[in-house]
Structure formats: structure tokens, C-alpha cells
Amino acid sequence: MSKYAVIVQNDESAWDDSKGDLYHYPSRYRDILQPGCQFVYYKGKQRDREYAGERLSPDPHYFGIGIIGESIEDPASNKNDWYCEILAYQEFEFAVPFKVDDEYLEPIPESRQTNYWRYGVREISEKTYGKILNLAELKPYTPKLPNDQNELESFRVIEGAKRIRYSSYYERNPYYRNQAINIHGLTCVCGFNFEARYGDLGRGYIQVHHNKPLSETGPTLIDPAKDMSVLCANCHAMVHRDKQHTLTIEELLARIQPSMT
Numbered sequence: 001m002s003k004y005a006v007i008v009q010n011d012e013s014a015w016d017d018s019k020g021d022l023y024h025y026p027s028r029y030r031d032i033l034q035p036g037c038q039f040v041y042y043k044g045k046q047r048d049r050e051y052a053g054e055r056l057s058p059d060p061h062y063f064g065i066g067i068i069g070e071s072i073e074d075p076a077s078n079k080n081d082w083y084c085e086i087l088a089y090q091e092f093e094f095a096v097p098f099k100v101d102d103e104y105l106e107p108i109p110e111s112r113q114t115n116y117w118r119y120g121v122r123e124i125s126e127k128t129y130g131k132i133l134n135l136a137e138l139k140p141y142t143p144k145l146p147n148d149q150n151e152l153e154s155f156r157v158i159e160g161a162k163r164i165r166y167s168s169y170y171e172r173n174p175y176y177r178n179q180a181i182n183i184h185g186l187t188c189v190c191g192f193n194f195e196a197r198y199g200d201l202g203r204g205y206i207q208v209h210h211n212k213p214l215s216e217t218g219p220t221l222i223d224p225a226k227d228m229s230v231l232c233a234n235c236h237a238m239v240h241r242d243k244q245h246t247l248t249i250e251e252l253l254a255r256i257q258p259s260m261t
Contacts, residue, residue: 003037004129006062006106006122008044011051015074015081020066020089027080029121030071037068040124040132042098044117057095062105062132064091075178092136105132177208180228188232189249190256206230209239211249 007023015024019041025033033039046058056063069085098105106128108116116122186206187193194202209229229249231239238255239247247255 002126003032003034004124004126005032005037005039005068006042006124007033007039008042008120011043011046011048011054017083020064020086020091023068023084023086024074025082025084025121027082030082032121032123033068033071033082033084035069035071038065038129039068040065040129055095056092057097059095060098061095062092062098062136063095064089065133065136065138066090090138092138094136096132096135100135105135176224176228179224180208181206181230183225184228184230186230188235189229189253190232190235192232192234194232207233207236209236212246 007025009017009019009023013024017024023033040062041064042060042062043055044060046052046055052058055061066089067087069087071082071084074081074083096105106116106122106124112119186195186204188206194205196202207230209231211227211229235252239252
């Protein structure tokens with residue numbers, strides 16, 4: 001049986017989530033955020049004007065839909081937290097208020113009257129899900145989830161009403177980042193090491209680069225050993241400086257000039 005949920009995206013987060021790509025959550029929500037769960041994104045009341053440009057409304061509202069994909073444990077958490085990927089993300093054209101005619105769109109159980117809005121993930125009925133989509137002027141749909149990895153990669157190409165977007169899930173996914181660092185270490189291809197340069201301040205720091213951007217290749221299976229590299233901030237910036245062409249690691253190394261010091 002399909003599950004439906006509301007997931008909260010705060011303006012400020014301590015986690016490495018990314019709207020429409022990746023969502024961080026505590027283990028208590030694992031039973032809800034299973035692959036195939038159809039969800040509605042929700043934001044609470046705006047607390048800081050700094051985020052006004054990133055919101056559809058300063059008031060509590062629903063702003064998009066998506067489907068929960070696979071989850072992995074957060075390797076940096078000691079609380080058994082998880083990350084799940086977001087598939088088929090579609091943002092609303094306008095904010096859908098959390099109240100209509102002074103009535104909440106989400107029915108609040110009697111047992112949660114005092115703390116319902118504190119929950120970051122809230123399971124809802126298909127009826128409530130459909131009501132929110134109706135107010136957003138979207139039609140409910142029943143996605144066919146992929147059966148194997150190849151189908152899953154194809155499913156991650158989402159054609160929306162206005163654009164085609166490629167999920168950058170693999171680049172942001174902390175599992176793949178950690179795998180790349182475990183394989184390639186913490187020293188840039190140019191030889192720069194943050195800890196060697198900055199001591200304790202630089203310990204453990206490096207940037208992880210996707211050798212072939214998904215925006216160019218489309219969704220593809222990822223092998224951190226050959227598809228990802230570790231780069232210092234300077235090299236990473238140079239690799240992406242030409243917006244028409246992302247340098248390969250070989251092209252980057254060929255352009256590095258001998259030190260003048």
C-alpha cells in the first residue's frame with residue numbers, strides 16, 4: 001500500500017540536505033520514508049527575512065511534491081540518522097497555505113494536538129495528499145517505481161512542465177563522498193593538502209569532484225574510484241571555470257604551471 005507524507009524543509013538546517021535531491025531524517029521516520037512514498041514539501045513560518053527570496057510565502061505553506069527513493073545511513077551521525085534521495089521533484093507555481101477557511105489541510109490526531117507541527121515527517125492520507133495537489137492545481141499521479149538499478153537511473157531523469165532536470169544525488173550523497181575520500185585520500189591531484197598547509201584547521205577537509213557532470217552525461221551508475229576525484233578549492237574552481245567545458249583531471253594537470261616560489 002502506498003504511503004503519503006509531508007516532509008518539512010527548514011530555511012536553516014544543520015544537515016547537508018538539498019531541496020529536490022536529498023533529505024536528512026532521524027531513524028524514527030524510516031517506516032514512513034520508504035521507497036515509493038509520495039510526499040509534499042512543507043515550510044513553517046519565516047523567521048528570517050534573509051530567506052524571503054527562497055520561499056513562495058512568509059507564512060506556513062506547502063511548496064512541492066516528490067517521491068522517496070533509496071535511503072542510506074548518515075556516516076557522520078552517531079544517532080542512526082539517514083539520508084534519502086528525492087525523485088520526481090516538482091515545485092508548485094504558488095504557495096499552498098496550511099489552512100483553508102481556518103481549517104488545517106492536515107487533520108491533527110487527538111494524541112498530537114499539542115505538538116503536531118514539531119514533527120519533521122508526518123504521515124498523511126491519500127485524501128489529504130490529493131487535497132493539497134488539487135489546491136496546487138496539480139493532478140495526482142501513480143508512479144511506476146523501477147525494478148532494477150538500470151531502470152532506477154533512467155527514472156532519475158525527471159521531465160517537468162518547464163524543464164528537464166538531472167538529479168545531483170550522487171555528487172551530494174555523503175556515502176559516495178566518503179567512498180571517494182577513502183579511495184583517493186585527502187590530497188588534491190596537484191599535491192595540495194589542507195592539513196599540511198593549515199594544521200588542525202585543515203584536517204579532514206577536501207572537495208570531491210564528479211569527473212563527468214551529470215548535467216552533461218545524464219544519470220549514470222557511479223564508481224567513486226574512476227568517476228570521482230578529490231580537489232583543493234583552487235583546482236575545483238579551475239576545473240569548472242569554463243562554463244562550456246568541464247576540464248578533465250588530465251587537462252587540469254597539463255595546465256598547472258611550475259611554482260614561482
